[in-house]
Amino acid sequence: MRLGFFTQPVHPPLKDYRRVLKEDREAILLADKLGYVEAFLGEHITDRAEPITSNLMFIASLCHDAKKITFGSAAVTLPSYHPAMVAGHVAMIDHMTDGRFIFGIGPGGLLSDAEVFENMDIDRSDKMLQSIEMILQIWANEPPYNLKNDYWQTTTERTLNEAIGQGIISTPLQKPHPPIVVTSITPYSRGITAAAARGWDPITSNYVQAHWVATHLPKYLEGLEQAGRPENGSGWRVAKSIFVADDHGKALKYAKSPEGPYGFYFRNIMTKLVGNGRPELFRVRPDQPDEEVTLEQSLDTQVIAGDVDSVVDQILAFREQVGDFGTLLYTGHDWMDPPADRRSMELMASAVMPRVNEALGEREAAE
Numbered sequence: 001m002r003l004g005f006f007t008q009p010v011h012p013p014l015k016d017y018r019r020v021l022k023e024d025r026e027a028i029l030l031a032d033k034l035g036y037v038e039a040f041l042g043e044h045i046t047d048r049a050e051p052i053t054s055n056l057m058f059i060a061s062l063c064h065d066a067k068k069i070t071f072g073s074a075a076v077t078l079p080s081y082h083p084a085m086v087a088g089h090v091a092m093i094d095h096m097t098d099g100r101f102i103f104g105i106g107p108g109g110l111l112s113d114a115e116v117f118e119n120m121d122i123d124r125s126d127k128m129l130q131s132i133e134m135i136l137q138i139w140a141n142e143p144p145y146n147l148k149n150d151y152w153q154t155t156t157e158r159t160l161n162e163a164i165g166q167g168i169i170s171t172p173l174q175k176p177h178p179p180i181v182v183t184s185i186t187p188y189s190r191g192i193t194a195a196a197a198r199g200w201d202p203i204t205s206n207y208v209q210a211h212w213v214a215t216h217l218p219k220y221l222e223g224l225e226q227a228g229r230p231e232n233g234s235g236w237r238v239a240k241s242i243f244v245a246d247d248h249g250k251a252l253k254y255a256k257s258p259e260g261p262y263g264f265y266f267r268n269i270m271t272k273l274v275g276n277g278r279p280e281l282f283r284v285r286p287d288q289p290d291e292e293v294t295l296e297q298s299l300d301t302q303v304i305a306g307d308v309d310s311v312v313d314q315i316l317a318f319r320e321q322v323g324d325f326g327t328l329l330y331t332g333h334d335w336m337d338p339p340a341d342r343r344s345m346e347l348m349a350s351a352v353m354p355r356v357n358e359a360l361g362e363r364e365a366a367e
Contacts, residue, residue, distance in 0.1 A: 002327040009334070034350070136176075180199070
């Protein structure tokens with residue numbers, strides 16, 4: 001199982017914006033140094049707590065300093081942009097990273113972003129699909145394009161001058177395009193099946209309860225079968241909130257306290273998603289009454305925390321419950337205690353994952 005990194009990110013809204021961006025940058029550079037294989041970043045325009053407004057721009061600021069890690073957008077909120085602009089920006093990023101880029105796409109889950117871009121009252125998933133289809137057509141076809149769908153149309157017919165390069169949208173370095181992934185939170189997601197059938201892979205969000213995460217692998221395998229792709233979970237990425245410390249008690253105090261950074265994260269996310277009609281994501285069982293869902297419950301059941309021994313055991317139990325996924329995405333949280341957060345990332349890479357993979361190898365050999 002591979003180790004990657006994911007951050008939305010989520011920070012206290014009044015925290016200095018410069019410090020927030022510096023902290024998120026440091027986390028990804030550290031992940032690169034420690035051997036994390038991928039780093040995915042979210043984006044939102046209208047959220048002071050989630051203030052990376054362009055994950056592609058942020059990746060551009062990192063790609064020449066982080067030498068090995070593969071970057072991913074998780075996700076570019078396609079309904080917010082014209083497809084021609086996304087096609088050009090992603091092509092540039094793919095070249096800037098020398099092909100170390102994974103194109104994560106999504107409809108956008110933040111309602112204030114939907115409102116500001118006038119997407120509140122439409123089917124954003126449909127708009128996302130029509131956007132990616134146009135983007136792929138732009139990359140696959142010669143100018144002047146002449147493309148149209150329910151939301152956009154694009155052409156350079158009146159201005160095309162191939163002799164000087166005018167009217168031509170750049171194409172990615174990776175052919176025919178970078179790998180495409182979609183993020184998912186929905187139980188029994190049909191979108192995962194449709195994505196896998198198209199050749200794309202899923203990322204399951206870290207704030208989804210494990211019993212719902214377990215519904216994603218069968219839907220993914222269903223799509224792989226439809227596409228004639230190898231039917232295994234190696235392309236499935238699962239994000240998880242994890243904190244590792246040398247001292248077990250200190251780890252629990254930091255990551256399980258409502259006043260800590262993980263508590264802040266879940267309070268923020270739960271407020272948004274419960275208000276967006278998605279309280280079921282945080283239920284410990286499908287029929288749990290919504291009034292019983294609490295922040296303390298989420299911290300207890302959805303955050304893996306402890307010393308190395310405990311975290312190894314918890315990750316193995318989690319994977320046993322949800323199914324065999326290929327990449328574990330360590331989720332970045334606000335650095336309330338930077339030395340402790342750096343140490344957690346170090347222990348995750350140097351101590352936890354080697355032991356997890358050793359145990360998984362022993363299980364496979366026994367089978």
